[in-house]
Structure formats: C-alpha cells, structure tokens
Amino acid sequence: MPSAHQFENDGTGGTITREFVQYWSHRYQLRPLEVDVLDVVGPAVAKRGYYKRGELQKVVRWKSPRSITYIDRNSDSDIEHLTRIALAAPERLRHRILCLLDGVGVPIASALITACEPSVFTVIDYRAIETLRAHSELSQQPNCTSYLQVCRDLANRVETDLRTLDRALWQWSKARPPGSRG
Structure with a gap:
C-alpha cells in the first residue's frame, strides 16, 4: 500500500485508487x-x-x-x-x-x-471535478449525467460508495496548496 507521505505530496497524474480514496476520505472533516x-x-x-x-x-x-x-x-x-x-x-x-x-x-x-439517495447520487462540486481532472479521470466539463456516471464507475472500480468517494475527492482538492491549482 502506498504511504501517507506519497498522498500528501501527490500533485497530479495517475488514476485514483482505492488507497487514495481511503487516505483522503479519512482526512475529511464530517460536519x-x-x-x-x-x-x-x-x-x-x-x-x-x-x-x-x-x-x-x-x-x-x-x-x-x-x-x-x-x-x-x-x-x-x-x-x-x-x-x-x-x-x-x-x-x-x-x-x-x-x-x-x-x-x-x-x-x-x-x-x-x-x-x-446518497447511495445512488453524488454532489457535483468544483473541488471534486478538480480532483478528477488532476488524476486523469475526467477530461471535459461534465454535465450532470456524465459526472454521475464517471463517479459511479470510479466508485465501482475502487470498491467504495459514492459518499466516501465524494469526501475523498473534495478533501484532496481542499488540501492542495493554493499555488498548485491548474
């Protein structure tokens, strides 16, 4: 399994993995x-x-x-x-x-x-879109249907639920240093 250090310094590139989702979703502060x-x-x-x-x-x-x-x-x-x-x-x-x-x-x-229906749908958010783009999971500006399909496919691939995936995507973007945004 990749180390936490790798995820903390991970800029962009590569596809999102199960370990990535686990790492970043655990750092999400649930309000x-x-x-x-x-x-x-x-x-x-x-x-x-x-x-x-x-x-x-x-x-x-x-x-x-x-x-x-x-x-x-x-x-x-x-x-x-x-x-x-x-x-x-x-x-x-x-x-x-x-x-x-x-x-x-x-x-x-x-x-x-x-x-x-949090098990079926997910929130469309600029932070999640930023993370998906940075990791080559999304290439174009998505519409609602295409965004949802990308997230469902990704959640299936990394064996997680949509809420956990959304929290990981959001948290990775939030944690990025301000100067590292594309």
Whole structure:
C-alpha cells in the first residue's frame, strides 16, 4: 500500500485508487450539518416525496450557504411542487427541474438529490471535478449525467460508495496548496 507521505505530496497524474480514496476520505472533516442532512433530512424527504422550506434551507446551508438568500425567494408551494416533481422524475431530468427554483443551480440540485439517495447520487462540486481532472479521470466539463456516471464507475472500480468517494475527492482538492491549482 502506498504511504501517507506519497498522498500528501501527490500533485497530479495517475488514476485514483482505492488507497487514495481511503487516505483522503479519512482526512475529511464530517460536519454535524452534513450528518443531519444525510441521516435526518434526506430520509424524511425521500419518504414524503418532496422538500419543505426548512429542509431545503438545511441542504443549501450544507452545500452553499451563500445561496440561502436566493432560496428564500421561493414560495412554500413552489418548493413543494417543484421538488415533488423533480424527485419523481427520471434521473436525467431531476437537476433541470430543481434548477427552476430561485437560487438552485446544478451543484445545489445535486446536493438536494444526493440527500435523498446518497447511495445512488453524488454532489457535483468544483473541488471534486478538480480532483478528477488532476488524476486523469475526467477530461471535459461534465454535465450532470456524465459526472454521475464517471463517479459511479470510479466508485465501482475502487470498491467504495459514492459518499466516501465524494469526501475523498473534495478533501484532496481542499488540501492542495493554493499555488498548485491548474
């Protein structure tokens, strides 16, 4: 198994391995809000079939706290109706429907979907994209469907779940020195 020293100094190149994912996911600091979103909010929303305002706000605070003021522009009715339609829609359309809500772009839409089904979906994030590109796992700017497929394939290849993979990808990017970004 590669040493921790190798991963700490690993700049770019090479494909992502199981050891890489284990190393970086263990360095990810799990926050209480993330635990609440994934263990309480997501299952409640999945069971009910739609988001309520407070639940939507929690997910937005987890993914992108700066967007909360835009989210508050949505009516309770729009939140319920659009999230109900999105969560029942075919996978390839869910992000598009959620983006009809004020303040929801693709990253937040992916977080809303992931909260409900973290074993099936993952969050689209610039940090994760940076890590995938730096390790030759992703060559172009992905759309939602292609990003999800890359992550699912990678998680299968390295024998991990999507949440663990996402945390490793995010943490590797976060840990990079500022001057090392492409």
